[in-house]
Amino acid sequence: MTSEELAEIGLRFEVGGEIATITLDRPDKRNAQTFATWSALARIGRTLPEHVRVVVVRGEGPSFSAGIDLRMFTTKGLPGQGSFASVAALDGETFLARITEAQQGFLWLRRPDIVSIAVVQGHAIGAGFQLALSCDLRILADDAKFCMKEAALGLVPDLTGTKPLVELVGVAKAVEICLTARTVGAEEALRLGLAERVVPRERLDEAVGELAAALLTTDRAAAAATKRLLLGAADRTLEEQSAAERAEQAERLRALFGAKGAARRDGSAQS
Known part of the structure; x- marks a missing residue:
């Protein structure tokens, strides 16, 4: 509008x-x-x-x-x-x-x-x-x-x-x-x-x-993942919330330290 x-x-x-x-x-x-x-x-x-x-x-x-x-x-x-x-x-x-x-x-x-x-x-x-x-x-x-x-x-x-x-x-x-x-x-x-x-x-x-x-000082993707965890916490059991934490952390670690993440870090270091 x-x-x-x-x-x-x-x-x-x-x-x-x-x-x-x-x-x-x-x-x-x-x-x-x-x-x-x-x-x-x-x-x-x-x-x-x-x-x-x-x-x-x-x-x-x-x-x-x-x-x-x-x-x-x-x-x-x-x-x-x-x-x-x-x-x-x-x-x-x-x-x-x-x-x-x-x-x-x-x-x-x-x-x-x-x-x-x-x-x-x-x-x-x-x-x-x-x-x-x-x-x-x-x-x-x-x-x-x-x-x-x-x-x-x-x-x-x-x-x-x-x-x-x-x-x-x-x-x-x-x-x-x-x-x-x-x-x-x-x-x-x-x-x-x-x-x-x-x-x-x-x-x-x-x-x-x-x-x-x-x-705005926090990482945007990490902030969004953390908010997803917090928003869903009340409707999950402790075991379900633990599983959700694992899934979100796996995604974060792959993004940061997987092949694509490593390439981004190397490019940043060389620039």
Whole structure:
């Protein structure tokens, strides 16, 4: 998508070296999300340049994202996008396809070949909370506030946020957070494991820059292999995880010390 098309939706996408930055850019709407937001995020994922290793997701203005644009609950909905009522009227397969497309905007942020970082200030409500949960890591300003609002609106969280929430805080705490729709402040989020770091708001850029730089110091193929192991660990037995480790290490050792790897090292030494 062109920068102009993204701007109309309320997004910015910038690539600098191995770091890509996605900015929710509707500060007047507290970066509320729409059907178009989710489709655009999915397209960004499908066309992400191969050399990108770190993806930073952030929001312009006082809030990361206030969640769903409330106009989607009205009869008229959003111009050119419809409403929840119009989506609910679709036939079964088409309806599920719309949700699947929206979910794709969040799922790709977990890909093994990249590390995604959510940079959260102010409110991250509902879809905003789920977008932050879709990222591998979260850096929060000290004024950040998480809230899973869907149940209070008669909905369920369906933008892939329930699994990471349970993995991070456990089932009981996830139930309490979702079914009370209460606010989780930055310090509590840090204690619960929902954030890797909390910093004063004026230090957010510095903190994410430090983290991104540190992530780029590791070997790219080794980092991707390690992330694959970590992503699959919860669903494997110890024996299965040990076998996965062996398989990944065998691939790494062949790449580094096999014939092709030796040729690359010799060429580097001679150059």
